[in-house]
Amino acid sequence: MKRVNKSNGRQGGWLFVFFILAICSFSLTAQQGVEKQNRLRETDQAFFQTEEARRIGDQLLLYQRATGGWPKNIDMTRELSEEEREQLLKEQGRRDDSTIDNNATTMQMIYLARLYQQTGEARYREAFRRGVEYLLSGQYANGGWPQFWPETRGYQVAITYNDDAIVNILFLFRDMMSGQSPYDGDLFDEALLQRLSDSFDRGIACILKTQIVVAGEPTIWCQQHDRETLLPTSARSYELPSYCSQESAAIVDLLMSLPHPDTSVKKAIIGAMKWFDTYKLTGMRYERGVMIDGERTVRLVEDPEAGPIWARFYDLEKVEPFVCDRDGIPRKHLEEIGSERRNGYSWYNSRPTRLYPLYENWRKQYE
Template sequence: MKNTFKKVFIGFMAFAMATGSFAQQRAHKKDNESYPKEWKQIARMEQDSFFLTDEARRIAENVLAFQRCTGGWPKNIDMARRMNDKELAKVIKDKSRRDDSTIDNNATTAQMIFLARLYRQTKDIRYRDAFLQGVEYLLSGQYENGGWPQFWPGPRGYQVHITFNDDAIVNTLNMIRDMMNHKAPYEDDLIDKTLCVRLGKAFNKGIECILATQIIKDGEPSVWCQQNDRETLKPAPARAYELPSYCSAESAGIVRLLMELPAPDARVKRAVHGAMKWFDRYKLTGLKCERIVLANGERDTRLVEDPQAKPIWARYYDLKYCEPYVCDRDGLPRRHLEEIGTERRNGYSWYNSRPAELFAIYNAWADKYDPKHKVAISLATKGANENGLIEMYRRPMAERTAFDVVVKPGESIQAAIEKAPEIPTVPFKILLLNGTYHQKVIIDRPNIVLVGENRDSTRIVLAETAQTRAITEYHGRPVGNGVIVLQEGADDCVISGLTVYNNYGTAVENTTIHQMAIFGRATRTIIINSNVWADGNDALSLWAPGSNGMYYHADLYLRCPGVDFLCPRGWCYATRCHFYGDSRAMIWHDGRGDKNKKLVITNSSFDAKTPTLLGRYHHDSQFYLIKCKMSKNVLDGNIHYAYSDKVLDPCPWGLRTYYYGCTREGGHSGWLNDNLKEAENAPEFYGVTAKWTFNGKWDPEQRIRDLWNVLAY
């Protein structure tokens, strides 16, 4: 009886313990499941209970693995993702990297906060030691002037600039302040007295840098640029679309930090007053930025009028007029969102309301610390766009005095070109005033910049074919068919602001035989902001010898009822162009001789009067179309070999057509699906840029920026 009772009792206890353990496991699992799974959320968590879980320790192993030998961390890494052995081995191998540690996008500071919270709960010295290595990393990166670069110790290019962008320095200073004040989770033995003194010095130097980099406008402090030159402290450029500017969002973070200082001195007070006055003056009212989904499922971003909208601020205001602008990867400022491609339009925060959060805070701060100099501000008054302070959509204007020659209607364009040196060492700039010029233009020398006053009102019109050319030779050299002809050797020329029209097919004979609007045998040719029209084939034909030319096009309207009206030989990049055809293929490419030759078209639209093929080829070619839109009159069929009944060229490299983010009205049969990753050495879609197209051998967009005072449109 005793043994039976004992067995029953032991069995009951085992069952109870197992049941209790199972219940605890279920509770533990449920507790874990209540926590976020994404690193971005986990990094911001303050729940102490989470840092006692196995999941927190698992993530900590990733955080430790990703820490570089510098003490910092790379950015845009999901620290919570489970890695296999191969991935982990790669991460461990990369610990010796010294070129990707950064404070950008909350990198390093987020990992340090996570480790500090974990150490606080576990007392595992591995977390403490890794955290302290992070502290040393932050202190080691500070310039003597108090700023920090975006990356160190191996910064490249703009990464060396003092970086306020994405709150990089503000986040760092906030963390340093919390550490020196022993604010949770930095209590206990994490920060000793010696380290606290060092942190205090770094913080004070950081504030000095902030005060030194504030932009002074008309003798008054205003706001800050996203990045500043580490030597001069002046506003500096970063990525192509991040120009030196008044920057509202980052400035809001800076001002908040300054208003949190416990004993602001006169310089801090002046800086805060000046910035808040600027925020009040340059707010935008009656407008809202909305993100929408179009009927075809694509996203779009628009700035629309809304009388009830709360004030917003542009991300960037230009340094000349203090007026809002947006920018694409070409680095050219625009006033309308619609003027930049969808990738940057939808992929960047162009407007924000961050400064609005400061208005009430400022009023209380000024009343407490400096009521005498308090600035009158209000979110209820009209913004700069409504009270006349700024011209919201100012049209860029070329500087007429910057041109070498100005040509009027009735005067000879050719005579103006003849005034240029045979080999100009600097760009020779010619302005054509509004009017119609019935002339053939032969550019026979390099570095000519030919600009029309207005692309729709400055017209060069000629009716010509190869058989009807009036000029077949110029300066002893043969001349091709075209309204504008760039002779061999006329390299580095720019054409902008014109309508160039070969109207032979309507003015003389109803035919679509070759009627070039622009024909060229030069390289590094830039044609932008123009209407290029022809009544026949090959409207824009740039054919450098050996198919070795490089060409750049932007903001063109190409209209042609013939075939192959964009037909480059070599490397070509075209963006924000509109193609309009009629019955025959619109684009063509010759890439013989080098597998890297390509025709790249981005953020462009294709339409036609009647059902028309997108494109074709006769020789080895390579096409990239990124974020392009096609109407239903573009036939549902891929770019193809020109002939079905014969083989002009066997094209050993085969069909190479690559698409990303392209759409066709009415759908397509599969040929337009994203297949960019199938291309050899293809980057992500946003990496398909002009510089990539030309393998870094030519930067046409930098040339356009250098000439923007005469090319502005």
């Protein structure tokens, strides 16, 4: 019989405990990181009365560019070192990274509005107003907005619905015009309110003008439209001119929130909902994070119990779903594109589903 080495057993036990504690510590740290990131979406009034809320607000002022906008994809809630603060001050004059992509600028503005409401500290109000001026300055004469400005590169000049960029601006302007919290008080004056109203109306007009119309019938939108022709256009190599369900759902949500919609708005909503209903995919489920042959991936599987989903992209000619890799070649199946894009992009979504109950109520009121 083989003798058990008790010393090694104890050592292995300690290693096991250490391993478990390390995992728990990592999970807790990751969770705390997510919570800090989400602080910019905080709505609790009590939080905005805390020193932590002010600390984050002051950091947002450091990240704000002289343009009035903010860059994207940065955890602006993480506590900064003195060296980082000095570097941010040096970067405030940048003109090439202010954007409305990935919720940038509008998210920081909403936070600052809530913080000003609770503190009354003028620096937050002034930063918010600079953000408003930035948004107003970027609007094209046709009512659309680019993705970045004042300096843009390549596809960034297109009218950008991708990731709800323009919709986020218009929802913010709508809420400001309503005077609802936190946009009450002296956050802005009547003169600015009129400019917001004019900008909002032009933004809605642009949405209606860019809606893809086929045989006289309005359908949905592309993720981006040419700023001159207003036609669907490409962005990154895998984002081709197409019908785009995900962003179009947000646009319809915005349109249905308009009080007293005119005939053109009604027609746009009805046409888009008809399109969603016609091209929904049933009996299929979009799975993320599944392990196949040792690789974490995504896939479509048959599921008769699954609710409807939509491809993110449908081609403009046959209205058929497609996916695409960085080579710019549309393909029918997820398995036909590389792992990097297959796992790094949202190819299917259920976003239009939440429109249906809203649409039923809207029809009762306005049809």
